[in-house]
Structures are given as C-alpha cells and as structure tokens.
C-alpha cells in the first residue's frame with residue numbers, strides 16, 4: 001500500500017489491456033470457469049480506441065478461442081481475395097510473382113479487418129461471460145506483495161496537477177489485486193518494461209527490435225476499390241536508408257488502409273519516418289489509387305520485430321506478459337494478432353489450472369512452455385532469421401536469403417543459418433550526425449500528403465492539459481546538451497505526432513519542448529531515443545487517441 005489510502009478489490013485474475021491478448025485471456029478464463037473473478041482494465045476511452053493494426057487477420061487464434069465466431073457476428077467479413085507484392089522504384093514498380101513466396105506468406109484464408117472493431121466485439125463476448133471491463137482506466141503502477149511478487153495494479157488515478165501535486169478533484173484510484181496479473185499492454189508497455197527490468201527477464205535473450213507503423217484510412221473512388229485486395233511494397237522511398245515497407249488493404253465501404261512501417265534500427269538520425277510515409281503516397285501507383293479520395297483517419301504504433309530470439313522470459317511471481325508485451329509478431333507476415341490471441345488463451349489455461357490447484361502469485365511456467373513450444377513458438381521459429389538477415393545484408397539479400405531460409409524451414413524444418421542475432425538495440429543503432437547527411441523531404445501537398453499536426457487531428461487524440469506530462473525525461477539536460485549536437489535531436493523527426501520540438505529563439509539557448517497532448521501512444525520515443533532518456537508512462541485514463549475503425 002502506498003502512503004495514500006486506496007480502496008482495493010480482490011480478483012482471481014487482473015488483466016491490463018483490452019487488446020486481442022488481454023481480451024482472449026479474459027474470455028478463456030470465463031469459458032473455463034464461470035465463477036472466476038476476472039477484471040480487465042483498458043486505458044482507452046473504450047475498448048478499441050487505442051488499437052492500431054494493419055490488419056490482415058489470420059483467424060487461427062480466434063478459431064481456437066471462439067470457434068463459432070461467424071455465427072456470433074464477429075466483424076470479420078472481408079476475406080482476402082488477391083495478394084500482391086511489389087518492389088518500388090521512384091517512378092515505377094515490379095510485381096513479384098506469388099509462386100516463389102513461401103506458403104506461410106500466402107494470405108488465402110485470412111481476413112481484412114478493423115482490429116479496433118474486432119476488439120470491441122471481443123469485449124462484448126467477454127462481458128456476456130461476466131468479465132468486468134473498465135475502459136478509461138490506465139494502470140499506472142504495479143502493486144508488489146511482501147515477497148516481491150506482483151499482487152496487482154493501481155488504476156484510475158485522476159486529477160494530478162501538471163507539477164505532480166494533487167489537484168482539487170484528485171482521485172487516488174484503486175488497487176486491483178489478483179492471484180495472477182496479466183500484462184497485455186502491447187508493444188513496450190510501461191508496466192511490462194518495469195517487470196522485465198525488475199525480474200531481469202531479458203537476460204539470455206536478444207534485445208527486442210521494433211518498427212514504427214503509421215497508418216491512414218482513406219475513402220477512395222468506388223471505381224478503384226477492390227474489396228479483399230492486399231498489397232505490400234518494399235523499396236522506394238526508403239531504399240538503403242532503412243528497412244521497412246508499406247501495406248495497402250482494401251476493406252469494405254470503399255475504404256482502404258494505407259500503412260507504412262519503418263524499422264527503428266535505422267542509422268541516419270536525419271531520417272524522418274513520418275515524411276517517408278507521406279512521400280510514399282506520391283509514388284505513381286499509390287497516387288493513382290488515392291487520387292480523388294480522402295483521408296479520414298490517421299494513427300501510429302510501434303510494432304515488435306525481434307521475434308523468436310527476442311522473446312524475454314514471460315513469467316515472474318504473480319505476473320505473466322501476453323502478446324506484444326512479449327513481442328509475438330511474425331515479421332515477414334506482419335502479423336501478431338493471432339499469436340496475441342493464442343497467448344491470452346494459453347495464459348488463461350495456465351492460470352486456471354494453477355488456481356484449481358490452490359496456487360497463487362507464483363510463476364505460470366506452463367504458460368511460457370506452451371508459448372515457446374506450441375503454435376506460437378512454431379510460427380515464430382520458422383521466420384526467426386528474416387529480420388536479422390535484412391538488418392545485416394539489406395533488402396535484396398534479405399529477400400533471397402530470408403526467402404530461402406523460410407523455404408528450408410517450411411520444407412525441411414531447419415535453417416542453414418542457425419539462429420541469427422539481432423545485435424544492437426534500436427536506440428544504440430542510431431548513428432551520429434557527423435557520419436550522415438540530412439535528407440531533403442518534399443513539403444506535403446495537402447491532398448495526398450499532410451503535415452504531421454494536421455494528420456494528428458485525424459487521430460482524434462485528446463489529453464487533458466492540466467495533468468503532468470506522461471512523457472518524462474530522466475535527465476532534462478540531455479536533449480539539448482547531448483542529443484542535439486550528436487544526433488540533431490532525432491525526437492523532432494522520429495515522433496509521428498510532433499510531440500517533440502527544439503525551439504530556437506533569437507538571443508536564447510535552444511529549448512526542448514514536449515507537446516504531450518499530441519501523443520498517439522506509439523512508444524517510439526521510449527524505444528528510439530539514443531540516450532534512452534525518455535520514459536513513456538500512461539496519462540490519466542481515457543486520454544489518447546480515439547481511433548474509429550483502425
């Protein structure tokens with residue numbers, strides 16, 4: 001208990017995060033035993049408000065959890081009908097045929113979905129089973145027990161002043177305690193980061209790797225819309241500057257998801273991922289598709305890319321990490337939702353068995369074994385070398401070597417490359433200014449491409465201004481004293497929401513400004529800051545983006 005008096009409530013399982021991982025865990029627990037007390041806390045104003053995926057969904061996770069999802073009216077109605085892959089040059093493109101692609105890259109049987117809507121629907125299923133779901137409740141602290149085990153979380157603290165003191169309407173929040181706490185916070189969760197650090201869970205594993213994914217929803221000319229079409233591209237505009245590529249998914253209602261991922265291990269500190277995305281839309285093939293359409297939503301989120309060799313230990317006394325809090329994305333497939341669901345299911349099954357046996361607050365080792373040796377481990381193991389080969393040898397070599405490796409894994413169950421290492425963290429990969437040249441980006445034209453702040457208004461983000469900034473600096477001097485001379489303070493560019501500015505006024509020293517109100521909760525700053533000086537924490541509950549059907 002902290003110095004202030006907080007009410008506390010006891011549950012069997014406390015789940016942080018209403019993403020596919022957390023919701024699957026909640027549903028499975030109640031399927032196994034309707035009498036279990038299960039609570040799920042979500043920082044978004046509603047479940048789905050902070051969800052951002054591509055998304056092409058491999059339904060294997062949902063099949064295992066709710067086999068009759070179709071009859072139950074899941075918003076999963078657009079099967080993939082066409083799968084295209086292009087290498088882009090500045091003025092043209094080459095279609096890579098589907099036949100040399102390993103089978104696992106095939107999207108046949110998958111669906112184009114809004115994961116926000118899928119999560120909203122999963123929340124309805126969970127509530128119907130009796131799960132208590134509280135949206136608008138950010139979990140800001142972990143509660144530890146007498147022996148150092150995780151006992152619960154603090155959620156719903158509101159009304160702090162910008163300086164951290166208690167305001168007039170201060171609410172201390174509640175302690176929600178459980179026999180087990182599941183952290184389904186997604187990529188780079190703040191509580192998960194604490195648990196990984198405190199229990200040294202990354203020891204013996206490769207560093208986690210990340211990409212920054214940015215996405216717009218467009219309503220396009222119906223004559224150009226081809227429902228069920230999936231297109232991926234690589235090459236221009238990133239070229240040799242960074243790994244990454246794009247996705248274009250035609251969902252229903254003449255809407256298209258247009259997205260762009262930049263791997264965050266890029267070296268050139270002048271690289272501006274958001275502007276790469278905007279530039280991409282000017283490629284003739286993409287511009288032609290979008291011409292006459294309008295962008296109706298924008299958002300961004302980091303994506304985990306370390307895969308098999310980067311998954312930390314995922315259990316510690318009283319706590320289990322789920323889904324992308326561990327990092328379960330199959331990178332070449334750009335898919336993690338199925339594994340997030342399977343991990344939630346596996347954690348629920350392990351916790352149920354433990355509770356039945358009278359256990360509490362210990363390590364759910366059965367969950368970790370299932371993840372590493374079951375369907376998730378098998379899915380990730382086959383593709384474990386694609387990302388490290390790309391990072392080491394670049395795009396073309398990675399397509400051939402990575403493709404070859406996926407084939408041998410698929411056909412023979414082995415890799416000639418063993419298990420490649422990722423090496424440096426994404427923060428450490430950032431090079432210094434003296435070794436790199438600034439990149440000249442064209443100005444957004446306001447039709448196909450947009451400036452950052454205009455686009456942020458299409459994420460419908462809102463943060464109450466009279467609260468402390470949820471982006472904190474370990475050392476306030478570092479951005480100007482170290483990052484500016486060494487890296488031209490890359491936060492100005494890597495943040496896809498324009499949160500960070502270096503303000504220069506005549507006769508004054510440059511100032512580092514944090515516009516936390518713009519933050520879309522992508523966590524890139526926490527990942528990419530070369531000095532690892534920025535710490536992302538949760539703002540008060542309900543704040544952040546309000547994505548429609550991302």
Ligand SMILES: Cc1cc2nc3c(=O)[nH]c(=O)nc-3n(C[C@H](O)[C@H](O)[C@H](O)COP(=O)(O)OP(=O)(O)OC[C@H]3O[C@@H](n4cnc5c(N)ncnc54)[C@H](O)[C@@H]3O)c2cc1C
Pocket residue numbers: 016017018019020021022041042043044048050051052053054055056057058137138139140184185186187189190191212213214215259261301302303322323324325328329334335336337338340538
């Ligand atoms: C651009 C992009 C494209 C992608 N495309 C695809 C795709 O096409 N197909 C696919 O399968 N996967 C895709 N992925 C990956 C997929 O999104 C993830 O694997 C998946 O979201 C992981 O689910 P999760 O439940 O672990 O986390 P998330 O989906 O991130 O959900 C976490 C939830 O927890 C909440 N939360 C976090 N911290 C707290 C806290 N402290 N208190 C309360 N609530 C909290 C968040 O608000 C959020 O609602 C993509 C990812 C990105 C970024």
